[in-house]
Amino acid sequence: MPLDRQPLNSLGLPKPPSQTRVVVAMSGGVDSSVVAAMLAEEGYDVVGVTLQLYDHGAALAKKGACCAGIDIHDARRVAEQMGFPHYVLDYENIFRDAVIDEFADSYLGGATPVPCIRCNERVKFKDLLETARDLDADCMATGHYIQRKAGAGGAELHSAADANRDQSYFLFSTTPEQLDYLRFPLGHLESKAATRELASRYGLTVADKPDSQDICFVPDGNYASVIEKLRPGAAEPGEIVHADGRVLGEHRGVIHYTIGQRRGLGIGGLSEPLYVVKLDVDNKRVVVGPKEMLATRKVPVREINWLGDEPFTSREEWHLSVKVRSTRPPREAIVRPISETEAEVELLTPEEGVSPGQACVFYETEGSRIFGGGWIWRGY
Known part of the structure; x- marks a missing residue:
């Protein structure tokens, strides 16, 4: 046969x-x-x-x-x-x-x-x-x-x-x-x-x-200790700075912090809870601010792998659901292609703690199909 x-x-x-x-x-x-x-x-x-x-x-x-x-x-x-x-x-x-x-x-x-x-x-x-x-x-x-x-x-x-x-x-x-x-x-x-x-x-x-x-x-799960072994001397101290410019304390290395972190900041005694909202590596600063500063609506994505039937750039925008962290459910978004491998993703409901280096994965809004995704980066 x-x-x-x-x-x-x-x-x-x-x-x-x-x-x-x-x-x-x-x-x-x-x-x-x-x-x-x-x-x-x-x-x-x-x-x-x-x-x-x-x-x-x-x-x-x-x-x-x-x-x-x-x-x-x-x-x-x-x-x-x-x-x-x-x-x-x-x-x-x-x-x-x-x-x-x-x-x-x-x-x-x-x-x-x-x-x-x-x-x-x-x-x-x-x-x-x-x-x-x-x-x-x-x-x-x-x-x-x-x-x-x-x-x-x-x-x-x-x-x-x-x-x-x-x-x-x-x-x-x-x-x-x-x-x-x-x-x-x-x-x-x-x-x-x-x-x-x-x-x-x-x-x-x-x-x-x-x-x-x-x-x-x-x-x-101790990422920082592995980084210090791989890159000796990487954990350089610096300032913990409020988003309004106030210096609140010192840190022992930017590698010990992630976007959205609240615990272990070492800046107690303040009237409001503060979160890491930015990591300023060039100036060795950890920037903190109130929770609302973590809310993100627009997410720049690059290195996109597209799994749709039509070319990614065949439309001005795609109405999909996206995940910006593995532990979060997909949320509705508009994906606007910039090139075959870059896009701006607009979240219809802002997400907290969106961080460069994480993946942004595209899902069918009604259904189970995955349309690929890309990597979140500092575009703005």
Whole structure:
């Protein structure tokens, strides 16, 4: 039977599972382990690949982190149990150059970066994806909670069925070409409990393994301590200044502060609560002000990855919903293209704590489709 007339398998490819090679990106956690076990049970030619992103004997590789030493061991055990090959690739240098260095420099520049997005964009969905092609795989599967659906214009990216697990904010930069090759077998599940039930059914030792927390290379969420190790001498003291010009105190380094921060400012005794409203890196100043100063309506966005069917610049404006932080729900907005990769986003309801370095992700206003997104920067 001609290839284009054969029935599609569960991954949407016109061939039997036994003739379909799938590289599964295995972090060692329960999600990617279930994906690998599920596809192996269905009869696919599974190849597991785990990335060593940093020295897993170092202090940075803490318990509960993604891609730590114990995770490599756990991924290998799953592969042995389910009977498919497993490889560990040393990506330390790539990860440092593409993710960690930019993270440090962004923080030093007063931004609040999201390194998990850069890791997906520059490591997992770039270098690892090319490795999958080199292994003659028909596709690459991951344990991300997001959905890939067939649309009139090709593969579309949609939010996960479980809104509490949805990872679309971290995957907005997936390109159409990458989306053609990627598969996300867990995106349709209604809860994380369903994933753990599958892990138990397959008898996986990781069935009860806790989820990874924080950024993988940042112990205990202490960003500043990592920056100081990566960039010695970066934490220079300076003034804490009120937006009206009053000097209120001293800080121990701009890297210890983020936009919207209220606690730990060290300027007690004032009649009003104050928040960090600006980080003036050039003058080593932390600017504080009342909460209303955090409200933002216009957001400059660049490095846009567009996933719509029509060209981004084919309209003067797009009426979409956007997320400006991973923990916030999408809010209605007007997206006005400036170029194919830049736009001004007008929030219909002002948001507090919008920070350079965060992502602005575009969503269908009524529906689950993701239209891409970009990076918030200091445009004004």
